[in-house]
Each structure stands twice: as structure tokens, then as C-alpha cells.
Amino acid sequence: MAGLAGCGGGNGDETTTAPTETEPTPTGTGTTSAPPTTEEPTPESVRLDTVATGFASPVGIEVSDDGQRRFVVDQAGRIRLHDGTGLRNRAYLDVRDRIVDLSGGYSERGLLGMAFHPRFAQNGRLFVRYSAPRREGTPRNFSHTEVLSEFVADAGARRVDPSTERTILELPQPQSNHNAGAIVFGPDGYLYVATGDGGGAGDRGTGHVSDWYDAVPGGNGQSIGSNLLGSVLRIDVDESQGDLPYSIPEDNPLVGKPGLDEHYAWGLRNPWRMSFTDGDLYAADVGQNRYEEVNRIRKGGNYGWNVREGFHCFRADSCPRETPDGKRLRDPIVEYSHAGDDQDPGGVAVIGGYLYQGTAIPGLQGRYVFADWQAKGRLFVATPSDGGRWPIETVQIANANDDAVGRFVLAFGRGPDDELYVATTDNSGVSGESGAIHRLRPAA
Numbered sequence: 001m002a003g004l005a006g007c008g009g010g011n012g013d014e015t016t017t018a019p020t021e022t023e024p025t026p027t028g029t030g031t032t033s034a035p036p037t038t039e040e041p042t043p044e045s046v047r048l049d050t051v052a053t054g055f056a057s058p059v060g061i062e063v064s065d066d067g068q069r070r071f072v073v074d075q076a077g078r079i080r081l082h083d084g085t086g087l088r089n090r091a092y093l094d095v096r097d098r099i100v101d102l103s104g105g106y107s108e109r110g111l112l113g114m115a116f117h118p119r120f121a122q123n124g125r126l127f128v129r130y131s132a133p134r135r136e137g138t139p140r141n142f143s144h145t146e147v148l149s150e151f152v153a154d155a156g157a158r159r160v161d162p163s164t165e166r167t168i169l170e171l172p173q174p175q176s177n178h179n180a181g182a183i184v185f186g187p188d189g190y191l192y193v194a195t196g197d198g199g200g201a202g203d204r205g206t207g208h209v210s211d212w213y214d215a216v217p218g219g220n221g222q223s224i225g226s227n228l229l230g231s232v233l234r235i236d237v238d239e240s241q242g243d244l245p246y247s248i249p250e251d252n253p254l255v256g257k258p259g260l261d262e263h264y265a266w267g268l269r270n271p272w273r274m275s276f277t278d279g280d281l282y283a284a285d286v287g288q289n290r291y292e293e294v295n296r297i298r299k300g301g302n303y304g305w306n307v308r309e310g311f312h313c314f315r316a317d318s319c320p321r322e323t324p325d326g327k328r329l330r331d332p333i334v335e336y337s338h339a340g341d342d343q344d345p346g347g348v349a350v351i352g353g354y355l356y357q358g359t360a361i362p363g364l365q366g367r368y369v370f371a372d373w374q375a376k377g378r379l380f381v382a383t384p385s386d387g388g389r390w391p392i393e394t395v396q397i398a399n400a401n402d403d404a405v406g407r408f409v410l411a412f413g414r415g416p417d418d419e420l421y422v423a424t425t426d427n428s429g430v431s432g433e434s435g436a437i438h439r440l441r442p443a444a
Helices: none
Strands: 045-055 058-063 070-074 078-083 110-117 125-132 144-152 164-175 183-185 191-195 231-237 263-266 271-277 280-285 291-298 334-337 350-355 368-373 378-382 392-397 408-414 422-423 433-441
Touching: 045 070, 045 078, 058 110, 058 422, 070 110, 070 433, 078 110, 078 408, 110 183, 125 183, 144 422, 164 231, 183 271, 191 271, 271 350, 271 408, 280 350, 291 350, 291 368, 334 368, 350 408, 368 408
Parallel strands: 045 392, 058 408
Antiparallel strands: 045 433, 058 070, 070 078, 110 125, 125 144, 144 164, 183 191, 191 231, 231 263, 271 280, 280 291, 291 334, 350 368, 368 378, 378 392, 408 422, 422 433
């Protein structure tokens, strides 16, 4: 996918085929109670109504509380504002001068994530993730530095002053891929930060450590004491701690134990988009050669990469169910293969979505809506199951042949009415203007 998840699927080499206005309050973390799964059958098809066009590679969508303003994260380096007057010509935030050179082709780097502070209306704080050239502290043989920064918007401003930037976290990246990028505030007020395993294939090579056992090296996904890669981090951006511009929540799972305290969950390869619903955190994790997965993230959970891929062993005849210290590895709730069959939709790179709570499409209520980068005119729906693994159904996009609906799905967004938005592009690279934002509607 243009710069994102598409990474990693396919082969071990990681290649892929107006007037002044007050500042809106973006939506929160989706903590309202999730409805029970409806008795309505899953719809055979839905449609995507185009809301905005003209993006290079839209990888994130945030919607204001009034539902009238959509903030679109364009991987090329700008956050664009779309409202009742259309798509604003000037960027809401422009960091193109701070990111790596993307050169218009396929890349997994760029502007990758955004989250508004829960009290944004009062403090104007927003947070972004982007790929910067190597900074001090990043080894010379590494690709780049992933940056988490805070910006501040003045009340009534129609754009953010880039000079207000304050760096929160820098993550040295060995290779150019597997940067993840999603950031989201939880119902606890803490910021959750998704990190990839550092890139390359198999979580091995330059910048990848092995600290589990010799037969199947654990890689960065298991190296909770060596770096912050291959994980979901949780930090408190409202406080500082020593020299850190943030603090560590006291109940983070590694506080007072071996490992880096920022870790919340680990054993991930390239978590591409995550979301909260009813207090639960869902993160899609892009696989390598064979399987894609979605995980329900639990505090202290280890999701098995790089000894497991989905429910299966990765590059081993047998693989553990537990870590050397006896802690059980967690299975995903959703898995599908790259091959596909009658019970498996197939694909190359999972795109995380949301547990649907809207009312426009009753047949989706209480089900997790997601996609694969190579959309092929469809979305996926997973139904919660007491058995652990959630069954998947395919939902066709009725108007997928329209020019406005691109070939690739990049991300989802959710409005204050709990209805969903879908970001697509017709270009696998970070260039052009084929990127678009659509609202998910009933096919009729």
C-alpha cells in the first residue's frame, strides 16, 4: 500500500506489486459501549460515497465532534482539512520539510499518524508520527529516525504553526519499512504508540537483536530490554519524568521488571492501524509471506513475532506456545492467508479498522470491519466469537468500479456518529492525487 502496510506481504524481500472558525474538537477514543452483535445478516455489499479527493496517499482520518470537519493524514507530509467548503488549499499542518525524501515512488515512510489530545479544545495539542532523516543517536548504517512530536494550535487557527513542534520520542529505524505509525489516545488518557520491528525480512539482520534462544532468534519483536520496536507503547504525555518529555504510567507491565518501561504489549511485526472500542484496543499486524492477523491488545501481551506468524510457526518446524520464562504467547482474533480459499478471503497486507457501532448498516453492528491493502473491490467483516478465532466474511464494494474508489485501501476513520470512513488510492506509490476519502453506506 502506498507507503504502509503493503509492506511485507508477498515475499521475504518485502516488495509489493474561508471565514475564521473556532478550532474543532476531534472525536475521542471510542469508549462508548459496543452493541451486541445484531441478528441482521452481514450485507453482501456496501457502497463508498466519496467525501474528498486530491490526496497522494491518505493514511489516517480524524473527524471533529460536530462531524463537519475531516482531518486527513497524507503520507506525503501534510494534514489536510476538509469541511463544508471542500478541501482547504493550505495544509492544516505541513511537515514536508522534516520528513525523508519519498521521491514519489513506493515507500513505507512519511507522515504516518496523528492523534488529537482528548482536551484539544482546551489545550490545542496534537501529536504526529513521521519519518525523519537520521538524527543524532541513530546509527549511520540505519535508514532513518521515526519521530513522535507534539504541535500546538492556537484557538481559532485554521492551521498549525510548525514552529510549535516539541519532539516526544525518537526511534532509530534499521531499514526503511515496518514503521507502523498509528497513535491513539486510550480511555485512560494515555497515548498508545504502534512500532514496527525495524524492517527487513524475518526480523533479522542489521539493527535486529536476538535475545530469546538460538534455534529461532526472537528479533526486535521479543527484545523488550533492547529497544522499543515491534510493540505497542503506552506513555503519559501530560507529565514529564526525569529527562523524558513524557512519563511512564505506573501500571505499565514492565515497570519494576526487566525491560523498557514504555512497552505495553509486544511481539508484533508491523501493526498497521489500531483503534479503541468499548475500552478494547484492536491492532492489525501485517504478516510476511503467508498470514495476516488482527490482535486484541492486552497489557503485557506477547503476540509471538518472530517465532509465530498468526496461529502458525514462522520459519521453524515447531514453535513455542510460551516464552522461556513460561508466559503464554497470545493468538490473534483474526487470521487470513495470502493464498485464500473458500473460507479465507486472501490478501497481502491487512488494514486495521473498527468494531462497528453505527446504525446506517445494521448488519455490521458489533462486528470488526477491516480490509486488505489490495482491496479487489471488497472489505472484510469479523464476528466476535467465544471460541477465540473470529470468523471472517467478505463484503463487496458495490461501486468499486467507479473511478473515485481506488484499487488500494489504506486506512479507516470513525465519525462522532460511529459511522466509518475509508481511505483509498489508485496509486501504490506516494504521488499523484488519486487518494480519496469515502463514507461507508448501505449498498441501496
